[in-house]
Amino acid sequence: MKQEDVPSPTVRRLSLYLRELETFLTSGQVTVSSKQLGGVLGLSDAQVRKDLAHFGQFGQPGVGYHVEALIRRIRQILGTDRTWNVLLVGSGNLGRALAAYRGFARKGFRIVAVFDNDPAKIGKLVSPEDGLTVRPTHEMPAVAERLGIQLGVLCVPAQMAQQVAEDMVNAGVKGIVNFAPVTLNVPPGVAVAGVDLAVQLEQLSFRLSSDRPTW
Amino acid sequence: MKQEDVPSPTVRRLSLYLRELETFLTSGQVTVSSKQLGGVLGLSDAQVRKDLAHFGQFGQPGVGYHVEALIRRIRQILGTDRTWNVLLVGSGNLGRALAAYRGFARKGFRIVAVFDNDPAKIGKLVSPEDGLTVRPTHEMPAVAERLGIQLGVLCVPAQMAQQVAEDMVNAGVKGIVNFAPVTLNVPPGVAVAGVDLAVQLEQLSFRLSSDRPTW
DNA sequence: CTATGTGAACAGCTTCACAGCG
């Protein structure tokens, strides 16, 4: 099974399965059926089975899937059965909030460096508990190499985003979560996941604006 | 043309078209071809035309689309040819960052109320320029009705998210952007757009963890 | 009897290719 053969909707759902499975594990449930898992996520049981079947057979007919084993398996598939060092660029309101966000660490992502070009921000503490301070952007390549960083979070204003993305790529970053509301142009081999906050509201606005007289 | 007949991938892309069109407008370009618009977004020209054709014919053969007119049209379709009042629940790091985010206002979404249940936070100023202060959650129904709020942003910790979502629905909210890493259970007629920050990193982790020995 | 894994049928979205208009 090659990675490219896995439908990307399946990969997206894998993250959701993992999230729900962790809830099942906490609640002490040992096994889970495709029907149960699909149920909480609003998916069909067949969907869940097809998704998991892409990676081998590890359910027990008549019983379901072993929660703990399935969690381990999905982590392995997603590549989160390890810790990833992550850098973050842009220590504005959003950047600082993300740098302090505990949810990343729980999933195996550690933000180990924060960069910004605003001289007023350099040296400032962004995350009290791990003593993370803001560094000037030009240090990015050296720091990224030293800490083996391949993932980055970009939260600078839109007009700087493309330039900063290029800096990140030059520093060796291979995957970027982009919070700036622009389309980034990156070389092949670099993956971008865009999170445009306003876009989410627009989608909801569309659903609420139903039954227009005529389009 | 009924809303339900529009493929949801099309609706998602509409937001992206709008974003790029605004860039074209700023750069002074009067018309744009489907090829150009698709080009910057990594989509085929046919895709762009098909998407737009769902809502009528407003391109000019041999010329393309009038940028300004197309922007107006897409705003109308998305329902953002007006201003939406939006409430936000949870004034933690992320909540405060979002409350202060200017990108929402630019797209027609105004965060007009912030709620939290932590007594230590009530009354605090969250956004200096518009003097927004944190209110106790129990005021939500009254405020939502007075300001005609139908959209909400949820950024409370995971374990409270479901309860808060229900409070929001009871206050009349019809669309929720959910930043908590849980699946919300909402009644029919209420739309949820989930934004799980860690999930984005997981997707990138998957792409970087290619060519595993065997799955 | 319950629940998985899977080929086959189906649905939905994207690409193709071209008629038609400016």
Next chain:
DNA sequence: CGCTGTGAAGCTGTTCACATAG
């Protein structure tokens, strides 16, 4: 010509239905 709008073809992902395992 250049570029749109659109049926038809092609492809991808989802659902169905059932053989199979515990």
